[in-house]
Amino acid sequence: MITGSEIKLRDKKLSDARNDYQWQTDPELVRLDAVPLLTTSFPQYLLDYTDELRYPTSTRHPFAIETLDGKHIGNCVYYHINEAKGEAELGIMIGNRDYWNRGYGTDTVATLVNHIFLQTNLRRIYLKTLDGNQRAQKCFKKSGFVPYGHLVRDGYNFVLMELHRKQWEERQTE
Numbered sequence: 801m802i803t804g805s806e807i808k809l810r811d812k813k814l815s816d817a818r819n820d821y822q823w824q825t826d827p828e829l830v831r832l833d834a835v836p837l838l839t840t841s842f843p844q845y846l847l848d849y850t851d852e853l854r855y856p857t858s859t860r861h862p863f864a865i866e867t868l869d870g871k872h873i874g875n876c877v878y879y880h881i882n883e884a885k886g887e888a889e890l891g892i893m894i895g896n897r898d899y900w901n902r903g904y905g906t907d908t909v910a911t912l913v914n915h916i917f918l919q920t921n922l923r924r925i926y927l928k929t930l931d932g933n934q935r936a937q938k939c940f941k942k943s944g945f946v947p948y949g950h951l952v953r954d955g956y957n958f959v960l961m962e963l964h965r966k967q968w969e970e971r972q973t974e
């Protein structure tokens with residue numbers, strides 16, 4: 801369990817599957833995440849989910865985001881972990897709309913970034929978010945991420961953002 805100011809991050813568990821399925825079949829959420837709408841049935845999803853929990857990979861660390869009183873409101877992850885390059889990609893989704901714009905995203909990103917830089921040797925965290933997703937960009941900027949480029953993929957326009965360990969360290973002493 802990793803504790804922030806407003807949230808806790810914990811390992812994923814099978815009982816998260818119902819929420820995750822609901823969020824991955826929500827047209828607005830998948831559009832904001834620039835991923836295709838999930839079309840598999842829940843029973844099939846549950847089978848795949850069980851396999852993923854049983855066989856975790858070393859290049860991907862997913863977490864559930866919980867409020868301090870234990871409500872599962874979303875997920876975050878660092879993945880594409882490349883030890884040789886010393887970097888990984890960060891992802892976040894708060895699926896429960898009641899918790900948007902209340903600082904939970906910013907606290908989640910700051911908490912996950914602290915965890916990564918304190919517990920691993922990674923030197924750079926990067927991410928991509930849709931050009932038009934101002935809320936997400938503001939949330940990442942508040943945790944120190946800076947834009948460094950653009951990417952067009954599958955018809956989506958992304959802003960690329962990054963945070964280097966050195967910049968993170970400087971922010972700790974501010």
Ligand SMILES: CC(C)(COP(=O)(O)OP(=O)(O)OC[C@H]1O[C@@H](n2cnc3c(N)ncnc32)[C@H](O)[C@@H]1OP(=O)(O)O)[C@@H](O)C(=O)NCCC(=O)NCCS
Binds near residue numbers: 832
């Ligand atoms: C993106 C997301 C993680 C942000 O988390 P959050 O808890 O809602 O965001 P926060 O409250 O921590 O911060 C958002 C900031 O953006 C601001 N904001 C909200 N809508 C905005 C808009 N349209 N334009 C500019 N700023 C906006 C908020 O006021 C807040 O800033 P403030 O704290 O200075 O007032 C979350 O909303 C989410 O998961 N949304 C759905 C999925 C999604 O967008 N996925 C893509 C992630 S890459």
